[in-house]
Amino acid sequence: DAKTTQPPSMDCAEGRAANLPCNHSTISGNEYVYWYRQIHSQGPQYIIHGLKNNETNEMASLIITEDRKSSTLILPHATLRDTAVYYCIVRVHSSGTYKYIFGTGTRLKVLA
């Protein structure tokens, strides 16, 4: 059922940009890409979402390829508090609502 593929882990130096890739080659035309992160023992926290265009908010930027088969989440200046598991999610429509299909995530470690 998983619709996304992510590298299992990445390291990033504090203050540098963290670029987290995601493949979603089977995504349908009306399915959004969402990114959440989960810090140990907490529930997932929303970061950003997009459909076709690149998006930016106060937390991150989302770059989606033109064919929509992959995307990259960018944390512009990673801090130690950004250490977490990052999930790339495809949102699918089902039974009048939207379900999140999570992958296995990327464990990002920000190094001092």
Place this chain on the structure above:
Amino acid sequence: DTGVSQDPRHKITKRGQNVTFRCDPISEHNRLYWYRQTLGQGPEFLTYFQNEAQLEKSRLLSDRFSAERPKGSFSTLEIQRTEQGDSAMYLCASSQGTIPYNEQFFGPGTRLTVL
């Protein structure tokens, strides 16, 4: 705190016992979701409510599992005759149906350990 809350945060039980978890969504949210997360995996969808109606159940939700949302506010998830394979984090999320993007807000989860 106006976020999603779950109770208890941790539950340890013996195999064969019944357990019940509670989720209180954000007050104006009419949609409520339950997910299960095992170690090293992403959350997996279990079931979804719109107001008090349970509209979808995953095949992961065996007949030992039952969820209710009697007044369209809080929800309970009960597991009967627990098995060791039920050990997981059970996450609840809620969303507002009138918001176009239906962002889901997650609670802190209930971690179940079945001995």
